[in-house]
Amino acid sequence: MSFLKNMLSALTALIIFSGLVLVVVVGIVGVISSEEPVTLESNSILHLKLNRQVGELEKQSPLEGIFPAIAENIGLKELKEAILNAKEDDKIKGIFLETPFMMSGIAIIEEIRDALIEFKDSGKFVISYSEFYTEGAYYLASVSDKVYIHPEGExxxxxxxxxxxxxxxxxxxLEVEPQVFRVGDFKSAVEPFLRTDMSPENRLQLESILNSINDHVLSNIAESRGMELEQVKNISNKMLIRNAQDAKRVNIIDDTYYLDQVYNELKQLTGLEKEDELEIINYDKYKKTFSSYVNSKNVVAVIVASGDIISGKGDDNTVGSDKFAKEIRKARENDKVKAIVMRINSPGGSFIASDVMWREIKLAAQEKPVIASMSDVAASGGYYLAMACDTILAQPNTITGSIGIFSVxxxxxxxxxxxxxxxTEEVATGEISTLYTMSKPLSEEQQRIIQKNTDEGYETFISKAAEGRxxxxxxxKVIASGxxxxxxxxLNNGLVDILGGIDDAITxxxxxxxxxxxxxxxxxxxQKPFIEQLLSDLEGETKTRMMQEQLGQFYPYLKQYDKIKNLQGLQSRLPFDMTIQ
Structure with a gap:
């Protein structure tokens, strides 16, 4: 009786779930079929409001048609296509840029900035406005012809x-002891488990990369604003900008405007009177007005590896070695694919997973050109992938290197x-049978075995990096050590060949x-097939929102815990999880 009751309950749940999925699918089809075609009017302005995460590629959720707010991100590829198409589009007179919250890495911002510079080569204008500019948002906006801020903005x-x-x-x-094995003075990925503060080596490298990125950013801001570099450095170092009026006084912005004043400025630039209506088309609509399709039998395959490197298939947010090795192999064996670009945005992860993909990249490079394009970060395991390629390109502010190994x-x-x-109590057949147990400390012999494996992994990394470079x-070894x-x-120490973005790598x-x-x-x-993506979105959105609601401000720490769970076996990973502000 109990069996029949459970079976009926499961069957009822399945019918209800299937019905819900059917309703959602019908709703999506209805929304799509009822969408009016986008018409681009003459004398239009492209409105780029970058208020969502900008990632490598756009993740098209099937639920966006019903719930627009569920749109996950803006894709760098799609955004650049829109900007560069607008450059040649006679109906687009300029770009209105809003960056209320610039949620992306500094190297991706650099790519967008370069695209806007190329757009301006056409003679068309770029006007920026925001109520608040973060450091990254202003760096992007500084390339504009005019930069405006709300009078009470910051x-x-x-x-x-x-x-x-x-x-x-x-x-x-908690009385949990991390037993750490590493190679390299700078391989400080395990420091958060061993220390309460930074080691001198980690502080040194952090100061070095922050100063390098900051110098590059300030230099470009000075060039865009027509200012002396030392003047911009002084403004930044002493924080001379405390409010919108300060920003105007030191020439970091052009004026303090309300939004209606910005619209009046845009009307003047497009030859309209104040009472006329602006023709503004947003990014989501504009990308539907053109096609980037090219008719050619030759293919350049761009394989986007974004996220932590793990063994197995992985998911949309990780680089699974099985899935990506298969993609690289398919590109190698496909005669239509004439070259491969490995687009890498990864802090690394599993050493063996990195090596699995390294092998496939090396095999591909023996048959056709393979170029590495580094995004925000291509470090440790991310660099492991890049060093198998013929040529490595990076942005000046990409985080890379971190040639080192650890295990914990x-x-x-x-x-x-x-x-x-x-x-706990154990029964074992051999002296070392309990090598990876978590229920007691490792013996000296066990520690020697794991440290030897770590040392050997480091030497493998070094030898393959030497071969690749x-x-x-x-x-x-002089520039390695984590x-x-x-x-x-x-570029200066030989780990990278050329400074440039994804388009440079493809060319x-x-x-x-x-x-x-x-x-x-x-x-x-x-991207996954429609139904699979739909089910994934439904499950993922529900799970994520429930966890965020339950944990609140502690949700980021849960994500850190999930990362710790993946620290199995040798790791080739960026030596810190940090937030740059």
């Missing part, structure tokens, strides 16, 4: 700072025994393959 231009979170105090209270095993004996009252192992570099520094790949301008670009991995 602008942040006071230099960069990095915050690193440490967990040692928490682990001590948590001894939870104290936590289990003293906090939870749990004890055509340098001696000793020369690589040390992190900016793209600009990496170089096409040139090396000999197809010149006769090619089309395809991005991989492909």
């Amino acid at each position: 602008l942040e231009l006071n230099g960069l700072a990095a915050n690193v979170t440490f967990f040692k105090g928490m682990l001590d209270k 095993i948590f001894n939870a004996q104290g936590f289990l025994n003293n906090k939870l009252g749990i004890t 055509r340098m001696s192992p000793d020369a690589i 040390r992190v570099w900016t793209g600009e520094q990496a 170089l790949a096409a040139e090396k393959s000999g197809v010149n301008e006769d090619y089309k670009v395809k991005y991989y991995p492909r």
Whole structure:
């Protein structure tokens, strides 16, 4: 009887869920079918309001048609396509840029900034306005012909700072002992488990990369605003901007305007009278007015590896070695694919997963050009992928390097025994059978085994980096040891070949393959099929929102815990999780 009751309950739940999915699908189809075609009027202005996360590619959620607010992100690829298409579009007279919250890394901002500079080459205007400019938002806006801010707005231009979170105090209270094995003075990814503050080596490298990024940003701001670099540095170092009026006084902005005044300015630029109506088209609508399709039998495949590197298939937010090795292999075996660009935005992760993909990249590079394009970060395991490529491109403010290895095993004996009252006892057939146990501390012999594996992994990393960069192992060791570099520094020390963005990498790949301008670009991995994506979105959105509501301000720490769970085996990972402000 109980079996029949459970079966009927499960069947009822399945019918209800299927009905809900059917309703959602019908709703999406209805919304799509009822959408009016977008008409682009003459004398229009493209409105770019960057109030969502800007990632490598846009994730098209099936639920966006019904719930527009669910749109996950803006894709760098799609955004640049819109900007560069607008450059040649006679109906677009200029761009109105709003950056209320610039949610992206500094290298992605650099890519957007370069696209806006190229847009301005057409003679068309770019006008920026915001109620508040963060450091990154202003860096992007500074390229505009005019920069306006709300009269009571604020602008942040006071230099960069990095915050690193440490967990040692928490682990001590929980009686959890991290047993750490690493190679490299700068391989400080395990510092949060061992220290309550930064080591001198970690502080040194953080100061170095922050100063390098800051110098690059301030130099470009000075050039865009027609100011002396030392003047801009003084404004930043002393935080001379405390309000909108200060920003105007030191020439960081052009004026303090309300939104209606900005609209009047846009009307003047498009030859309209005050009483006339502006023709403004937003980004989401404008991208539906053109096609980026190119008719060619030649393909440059761009494989986007974004997220932590893990073994297995992974998901949309991680780089799973099985999935990406398969994508690289398919691109190698496809005769239509003439060249490959590895677009890397990853702090690294599993050493063996990195090596699995390294092998496929090396095999591909033996048959066709393979170019690495670094985004915000391509460090440690991310660099491991890049060093297998023919040529490496990075932005000046990319975070890269971090050639080093570590592993960590948590001894939870104290936590289990003293906090939870749990004890364990083991029976083993060999002396080292309990090598990776978490219920007791490692013996000296076990520690020697794991440290030896870590040392060997580091030597593998060094030898393959030396091979890829055509340098001696000793020369690589000088700039390795887990040390992190900016793209600009990496160019000087030989870890990077060229400073440039994704478009530069694609152009170089096409040139090396000999197809010149006769090619089309395809991005991989492909997005999931409609139904699979729909179910994934429904499940993911529900789970994420429930956890955020329950944990509130502690939700980011849950994400940190999820990362800790993945620290299994040798890790080739960026030596810090930090937030640059």
